[in-house]
Amino acid sequence: MFPDKATVESLEDAAHxxxxxxxxxxGDARERFFRNRAAVVSLVILICIAAFGFFGEFVAQWExxxxxxxxMGANATQGVPSFETGHYFGTxxxxxxxxxxxxQGTRISLMVxxxxxxxxVIVGTLYGATAGYFGGRIDGIMMRTVDVLMSIxxxxxxxxxxxxFGRSLFMxxxxxxxxxxxxxxxxxxxxxxxxxxKEFVEVAFATGVHPLKIILRHIVPNLLGIVIVYxxxxxxxxIIFESFISFLGLGVQEPNTSLGALISxxxxxxxxxxxxxxAFPLGFFxxxxxxxxxxxxxxxxxxxxxxx
Amino acid sequence: xxAYIIRRLAVAVPTLLILxxxxxxxxxxxxxxxxxxxxxxxxxxLANLEAKYGLDQPFWKRIATYVWSVTTQFDFGPSFKFKxxxxxxxxxxxxxVTLTYGFWSFIVAVVVGVSLGAAAAxxxxxxxDYLAVGISVGAQVLPNFVLGPILIIVxxxxxxxxxxxxxxxxxxxxxxxxxxxxxTSYMASIARxxxxxxxxxxxxxxxRTARAKGLSPARVIWKHAxxxxxxxxxxxxxxxxxxxxxxxxxxxxxxxTGGIGQFFVNSAFSRDYSVIMGITILVGSLTILFNLVVDxxxxxxxxxxxY
Numbered sequence: 001m002f003p004d005k006a007t008v009e010s011l012e013d014a015a016h017x018x019x020x021x022x023x024x025x026x027g028d029a030r031e032r033f034f035r036n037r038a039a040v041v042s043l044v045i046l047i048c049i050a051a052f053g054f055f056g057e058f059v060a061q062w063e064x065x066x067x068x069x070x071x072m073g074a075n076a077t078q079g080v081p082s083f084e085t086g087h088y089f090g091t092x093x094x095x096x097x098x099x100x101x102x103x104q105g106t107r108i109s110l111m112v113x114x115x116x117x118x119x120x121v122i123v124g125t126l127y128g129a130t131a132g133y134f135g136g137r138i139d140g141i142m143m144r145t146v147d148v149l150m151s152i153x154x155x156x157x158x159x160x161x162x163x164x165f166g167r168s169l170f171m172x173x174x175x176x177x178x179x180x181x182x183x184x185x186x187x188x189x190x191x192x193x194x195x196x197x198k199e200f201v202e203v204a205f206a207t208g209v210h211p212l213k214i215i216l217r218h219i220v221p222n223l224l225g226i227v228i229v230y231x232x233x234x235x236x237x238x239i240i241f242e243s244f245i246s247f248l249g250l251g252v253q254e255p256n257t258s259l260g261a262l263i264s265x266x267x268x269x270x271x272x273x274x275x276x277x278x279a280f281p282l283g284f285f286x287x288x289x290x291x292x293x294x295x296x297x298x299x300x301x302x303x304x305x306x307x308x
Numbered sequence: 309x310x311a312y313i314i315r316r317l318a319v320a321v322p323t324l325l326i327l328x329x330x331x332x333x334x335x336x337x338x339x340x341x342x343x344x345x346x347x348x349x350x351x352x353x354l355a356n357l358e359a360k361y362g363l364d365q366p367f368w369k370r371i372a373t374y375v376w377s378v379t380t381q382f383d384f385g386p387s388f389k390f391k392x393x394x395x396x397x398x399x400x401x402x403x404x405v406t407l408t409y410g411f412w413s414f415i416v417a418v419v420v421g422v423s424l425g426a427a428a429a430x431x432x433x434x435x436x437d438y439l440a441v442g443i444s445v446g447a448q449v450l451p452n453f454v455l456g457p458i459l460i461i462v463x464x465x466x467x468x469x470x471x472x473x474x475x476x477x478x479x480x481x482x483x484x485x486x487x488x489x490x491x492t493s494y495m496a497s498i499a500r501x502x503x504x505x506x507x508x509x510x511x512x513x514x515x516r517t518a519r520a521k522g523l524s525p526a527r528v529i530w531k532h533a534x535x536x537x538x539x540x541x542x543x544x545x546x547x548x549x550x551x552x553x554x555x556x557x558x559x560x561x562x563x564x565t566g567g568i569g570q571f572f573v574n575s576a577f578s579r580d581y582s583v584i585m586g587i588t589i590l591v592g593s594l595t596i597l598f599n600l601v602v603d604x605x606x607x608x609x610x611x612x613x614x615y
Binding site: 144147148151152153155156157159160161162163164165240243244247248249250260263264266267270278282285286289290293 | 334448449451546562577581584591592596
């Protein structure tokens with residue numbers, strides 16, 4: 001994300017030359033993004049959280065599935081977060097180290113969010129671009145299908161699927177992927193409708209380029225800006241979605257965990273005098289979502305041509 | 309207008325059929341029967357049971373019977389786990405509860421959201437505006453399953469002024485926290501949408517004209533600005549409704565209110581397929597119906613829409 005040394009140097013060189021230099025769309029966007037302080041701070045926080053999720057295990061003093069039987073039932077008094085015992089975030093009701101669990105929960109929640117957003121980007125963009133490019137009856141049928149799918153309360157269908165085919169991480173990814181692409185398809189189609197009337201598409205068409213190649217080569221790259229913005233805003237809603245299902249106990253299964261599952265567990269133990277069981281996962285959850293929203297907003301301001 | 313309603317109905321009905329058929333196929337594809345248990349039943353008993361529930365019929369016949377009884381008689385069949393209750397009994401018990409707090413949540417979200425957003429737009433850049441924007445940003449990261457536990461900690465454990473759960477026939481004390489938990493994030497979204505929409509409307513030429521001819525500010529807002537402001541809000545009501553109906557599952561779980569969400573999750577754990585299907589179809593048809601109403605409302609309020 002940060003400009004590397006070579007670009008910094010070339011920028012300095014350019015400044016010395018005192019010549020008017022062409023400005024690319026992406027350069028412009030990057031400059032606008034880095035001027036937005038909230039977005040930059042959020043980006044740094046996100047990088048920290050991601051590092052915590054993927055490398056936190058090296059810092060943890062305890063294995064995440066090591067059950068300390070001596071703490072079981074006594075964690076309100078002995079499982080308190082402290083640096084001496086190595087349980088930085090305390091222990092949970094089964095005497096497991098909460099720090100290691102939160103590390104794992106953060107990682108899985110981030111993965112779910114990113115995979116969901118990726119499915120949305122790939123399927124939704126291609127679907128929307130195809131519908132928008134061909135137009136007419138194909139467009140009508142394709143978008144009507146999206147409308148039909150959108151008016152089904154998918155959370156219930158997904159839970160039905162999780163019950164029937166068993167609860168696994170794969171089913172969760174599949175279910176979330178099934179839902180996430182719908183909005184993206186609509187957005188991509190709307191953008192495509194304006195792009196397909198531009199001259200370069202006309203030229204491509206006139207020189208006999210295959211329609212699929214036009215979509216992939218000429219339309220999709222021009223959709224990227226808006227797609228990136230919505231993908232960033234989609235990640236937190238996917239994380240919320242997964243947490244919702246895990247909160248019901250239907251999502252990620254033990255010994256795996258996610259932030260939603262940890263929040264649910266903390267909620268159940270709220271009367272046992274272990275507030276850290278709710279506070280740490282909840283804190284990570286809220287901060288992650290907040291940061292994603294701010295980064296998404298920053299990207300929108302930077303990339304959305306409407307606000308020039 | 310009539311033609312438009314008929315056209316919208318022509319989409320709604322197949323959607324509903326797809327939902328029914330989809331959930332039936334999912335259930336049919338499920339590995340293992342509903343009567344598989346740790347101790348296998350004698351084959352005669354199993355055969356009798358399957359005959360009673362119609363499970364010995366071929367696939368096409370079962371799906372036809374199911375679709376027929378659901379669509380024409382609103383009969384979702386017997387529950388697989390509760391021997392003495394049908395799915396309809398379960399829905400009849402839980403649905404009024406869900407409907408009660410769902411209705412109030414919806415009212416609260418719309419009324420508070422619209423007033424807050426409109427007030428923020430009218431007094432742009434005042435403390436009221438900042439308050440409204442602050443609330444809507446804060447509520448974005450507090451989905452219902454996060455807000456619910458926090459409410460219980462504050463109002464039940466610390467202040468001790470509200471009961472932490474239960475329903476008690478729908479007394480207002482039992483209604484407050486579920487309604488807050490369910491409505492807050494949608495209230496915030498509605499406030500945000502109303503604010504930006506109102507700001508846009510207040511900058512248009514016809515509002516300037518209305519002001520220039522000397523109408524009172526209250527009249528300008530109520531008579532001229534409010535209606536066009538509501539258009540994006542109305543188109544958000546459909547997704548908000550879906551979100552609330554989904555959120556009711558969590559509210560039921562956190563506050564033990566006894567709505568259909570609680571039955572839904574319990575059936576999900578005990579693999580009571582017919583109850584899950586019945587509730588899915590019920591919720592789906594409600595959503596489709598609501599979207600239909602929203603679309604018609606939208607077409608009615610916006611003169612620019614071509615039917």
